[in-house]
Amino acid sequence: MITLDKVLEEAEHLEFEDREYLLNILSKRQIELRRVEISKRVKEATKAYKEGNVKRGKLEELWKDLND
DSSP: OOOHHHHHHHHHTSOHHHHHHHHHHHHHHHHHHHHHHHHHHHHHHHHHHHTTOOOOSOHHHHHHHHHO
16 A cells, blocks of 8 residues: 555656646545535434434523433
8 A cells, every 4th residue: 555655755756847747636535535425424313303313492492412
């Protein structure tokens, strides 16, 4: 497995434009991974809601319920 230090060291040898391109690619991939993660959480929350495993109420009520 390659280490982060090795990746950074190799990236330093790239031309400026290539480094910018690499950063752009990495940024877009992170955004897409985050979207996938959010989508998974929404599906889990929707399933829990449909199964009746979700509580609704005001913050104070939910907080009290958690601490009881």
